[in-house]
Amino acid sequence: MNAVGQPISRVDGRLKTTGxxxxxxxxxxxxxxxxxxxxxxxxxxxxxxIDSQAAEKAPGxxxxxxxxxxxxxxxxxWSHLRPQGQTYLPxxxxxIHYAGQPVALVIADTLDQATHAGTLIKVTYxxxxxxxxDLRTANEDAVVPPQRMWPLSSSLGDADKAIADAAIKIEQTxxxxxxxxxxxxxxxxLAVWDDDGTLTLYDSTQMVVGTRKLASLxxxxxxxxxxxxxxxxxxxxxxxxxxWPHTLLAALAAKVVNRPVRLQLTRAQMYSxxxxxxxxxxxxxxxxxxxxxxTGIRHDSLNPTSLFDDYVEYxxxxxxxxxxxxxxxxxxxxxxxxxxxxxVVLRAPMEAQGHFALECAMDELAYATGIDPVELRLxxxxxxxxxxxxxxxxxxxxxxxxxxxxxxxxxxRTPEPRSMRDGRxxxxxxxxxxxxxxxxxxxxxxxxxxxxxxxxxxxAAHDIGTGTYTVMAQVAADALGLAPxxxxxxxxxxxxxxxxxxxGSATVxxxxxxVMLAAQAVREKAIELALTxxxxxxxxxxxxxxxxxxxxxxxxKTNLNITYAELLARNGLSSVVGGGDYxxxxxxxxxxxxxxxxxxFAEVRVDPDLGLVRLNRFVGAYDAGRIIxxxxxxxxxxxxxxWGLGQALLEQSExxxxxxxxxxxxxxxxxxxxxxxxxxLNVLFVGGFDEEASPLGAKGLGELTAVSVAPAIANAxxxxxxxxxxxxxxxxxxxx
Ligand code: MOS
Numbered sequence: 001m002n003a004v005g006q007p008i009s010r011v012d013g014r015l016k017t018t019g020x021x022x023x024x025x026x027x028x029x030x031x032x033x034x035x036x037x038x039x040x041x042x043x044x045x046x047x048x049x050i051d052s053q054a055a056e057k058a059p060g061x062x063x064x065x066x067x068x069x070x071x072x073x074x075x076x077x078w079s080h081l082r083p084q085g086q087t088y089l090p091x092x093x094x095x096i097h098y099a100g101q102p103v104a105l106v107i108a109d110t111l112d113q114a115t116h117a118g119t120l121i122k123v124t125y126x127x128x129x130x131x132x133x134d135l136r137t138a139n140e141d142a143v144v145p146p147q148r149m150w151p152l153s154s155s156l157g158d159a160d161k162a163i164a165d166a167a168i169k170i171e172q173t174x175x176x177x178x179x180x181x182x183x184x185x186x187x188x189x190l191a192v193w194d195d196d197g198t199l200t201l202y203d204s205t206q207m208v209v210g211t212r213k214l215a216s217l218x219x220x221x222x223x224x225x226x227x228x229x230x231x232x233x234x235x236x237x238x239x240x241x242x243x244w245p246h247t248l249l250a251a252l253a254a255k256v257v258n259r260p261v262r263l264q265l266t267r268a269q270m271y272s273x274x275x276x277x278x279x280x281x282x283x284x285x286x287x288x289x290x291x292x293x294x295t296g297i298r299h300d301s302l303n304p305t306s307l308f309d310d311y312v313e314y315x316x317x318x319x320x321x322x323x324x325x326x327x328x329x330x331x332x333x334x335x336x337x338x339x340x341x342x343x344v345v346l347r348a349p350m351e352a353q354g355h356f357a358l359e360c361a362m363d364e365l366a367y368a369t370g371i372d373p374v375e376l377r378l379x380x381x382x383x384x385x386x387x388x389x390x391x392x393x394x395x396x397x398x399x400x401x402x403x404x405x406x407x408x409x410x411x412x413r414t415p416e417p418r419s420m421r422d423g424r425x426x427x428x429x430x431x432x433x434x435x436x437x438x439x440x441x442x443x444x445x446x447x448x449x450x451x452x453x454x455x456x457x458x459x460a461a462h463d464i465g466t467g468t469y470t471v472m473a474q475v476a477a478d479a480l481g482l483a484p485x486x487x488x489x490x491x492x493x494x495x496x497x498x499x500x501x502x503x504g505s506a507t508v509x510x511x512x513x514x515v516m517l518a519a520q521a522v523r524e525k526a527i528e529l530a531l532t533x534x535x536x537x538x539x540x541x542x543x544x545x546x547x548x549x550x551x552x553x554x555x556x557k558t559n560l561n562i563t564y565a566e567l568l569a570r571n572g573l574s575s576v577v578g579g580g581d582y583x584x585x586x587x588x589x590x591x592x593x594x595x596x597x598x599x600x601f602a603e604v605r606v607d608p609d610l611g612l613v614r615l616n617r618f619v620g621a622y623d624a625g626r627i628i629x630x631x632x633x634x635x636x637x638x639x640x641x642x643w644g645l646g647q648a649l650l651e652q653s654e655x656x657x658x659x660x661x662x663x664x665x666x667x668x669x670x671x672x673x674x675x676x677x678x679x680x681l682n683v684l685f686v687g688g689f690d691e692e693a694s695p696l697g698a699k700g701l702g703e704l705t706a707v708s709v710a711p712a713i714a715n716a717x718x719x720x721x722x723x724x725x726x727x728x729x730x731x732x733x734x735x736x
Pocket of ligand 1: 206237238239241345346347348349502503504505703
């Protein structure tokens with residue numbers, strides 16, 4: 001029986017639920033000491049003096065590092081796809097560019113000693129008025145940054161003319177706040193230098209390979225002398241996709257005191273030292289015929305970034321690809337530089353913000369034309385990517401919309417706002433569709449077939465918590481003809497075959513494809529041994545006549561068979577190893593446009609007196625190609641929907657306009673959904689094998705499931721209340 005397609009439970013489930021999984025901060029190192037960061041309370045200016053005398057004399061303190069005595073680091077240019085979260089490296093000069101910027105680092109025997117000594121440091125500042133992001137004035141300071149990833153603007157046809165000439169027009173501005181990742185596991189680095197100058201970083205990261213590269217560039221040591229390890233992550237959400245300064249500070253601190261150093265960010269420090277999602281201000285204009293067919297789309301987005309890096313939240317990209325518009329589509333992105341640390345990707349970056357604007361605007365168009373919102377989307381479906389002109393490899397959006405609607409019972413919806421009730425509550429139902437970028441990245445993997453007939457998969461990829469250990473075992477098991485419990489998987493160590501980061505929902509399609517190739521290479525070697533090896537049991541037979549199941553090779557139409565274990569023993573081998581090197585052409589250079597799709601349906605109830613919102617039920621229909629494991633896939637969808645609910649109703653990081661500081665800085669001040677917020681979530685997969693996307697037929701899934709949850713809920717809230725809220729999160733006061 002094939003393991004792929006089976007709802008296999010997570011192979012690391014027992015380890016995690018029994019406390020056996022070793023997260024980065026759990027790793028004990030002999031002689032380890034602790035570092036604590038002291039950070040700036042102002043957002044702009046410079047440090048005039050840093051008095052560390054009392055701290056240096058405090059119990060247990062080994063060193064106090066400031067810009068005056070910190071070893072120097074190399075500055076590396078910034079890009080969206082480079083491994084560093086921000087280029088500005090703290091403790092290198094006296095300037096202050098954002099609130100929460102590290103200004104001193106204390107290393108002591110215990111964490112309490114380091115933290116206490118940090119409180120004894122007296123910093124005097126020269127304060128400048130910080131540049132902050134203000135929705136009312138943002139446009140005046142907006143600039144078009146250099147292009148470092150996708151083109152910043154696009155224009156197909158004449159969108160503005162098409163909209164101006166259209167029978168029906170929608171033009172609205174949608175705003176979304178800054179948000180923070182808030183993983184349960186804080187960012188932490190353990191740095192240790194060996195006597196031979198090898199640096200090992202145990203780091204809570206989604207990219208061991210990129211962290212090694214960045215540490216090499218910034219610290220000026222060859223990559224071969226650096227190991228980076230991360231076997232388990234307690235959430236990353238994009239915040240651990242890029243490397244942040246604290247990892248580099250830990251490495252240098254360990255060098256200075258010549259001891260292993262652990263540096264763990266406090267919850268508050270995670271708000272200023274490890275990225276966040278930038279707010280966006282998005283303007284959408286739609287032109288359409290009376291029948292609902294789009295004639296033009298214009299989508300412009302603006303986001304704040306730091307003073308030193310041009311992080312672009314590509315929110316308008318969704319509008320380049322999702323719907324057909326006969327007259328043209330235009331998009332643009334600009335940024336505003338403010339006194340902030342650099343933003344980064346967060347839980348479905350780009351698309352999750354962009355679709356809120358686009359799919360709310362589509363709902364507004366549905367009401368302006370009197371066409372059902374599902375039907376409106378079906379009328380604007382397209383088989384060709386409007387942006388590139390290429391056909392989509394697979395696009396089951398129609399099935400997402402129709403099967404999702406059937407599952408939800410959309411036909412019972414009455415379209416008039418406030419027309420559906422449940423006792424004293426008003427009930428609303430909303431829909432939104434989504435398109436999600438499919439990444440094609442190279443990756444390597446190794447598979448070792450052992451003398452006992454079991455196998456080991458190895459790759460410097462990650463299980464971010466979604467089930468990579470499990471699906472890799474399934475894929476290797478099928479390729480080798482083994483039961484999945486005979487396959488072990490090792491991930492998260494740069495000493496393993498190089499792979500890509502756990503970002504972009506790309507791991508199944510890419511890193512796992514490399515595992516399949518490696519396992520196939522081992523299988524071919526084993527068949528070769530059975531045909532031509534020592535005392536070959538199938539001598540003279542054709543390789544394609546060998547069948548392998550349950551670790552046993554058999555020759556078709558004969559009684560001949562041999563187990564892997566016997567085969568290796570007979571050939572005097574302790575193992576057979578194979579490598580997989582998956583090197584796809586980049587998506588943009590392929591013949592087809594590859595994206596994942598979804599349609600999601602939300603039902604809300606609102607207390608008309610109090611404005612309280614509850615999600616009643618939710619249906620998500622997804623085309624993510626072939627599903628490798630329906631159980632882990634469903635769990636990903638549940639997670640994504642919950643993120644989306646947070647985006648819709650709860651999450652916002654607020655800035656003090658005077659000081660430029662993030663105010664929340666704690667779970668008590670930053671709301672995320674809890675169990676009581678989550679009703680039944682109904683998930684269905686409607687996609688099929690996509691051969692362009694991956695040899696496994698899979699497309700990106702994880703973050704797709706977070707996209708368009710917020711517009712579906714906002715559209716449901718309009719249906720329930722008649723109020724169109726275009727500013728996230730939709731809180732009580734906006735509904736009253
Ligand atoms: Mo995801 S925000 O691409 O780690």
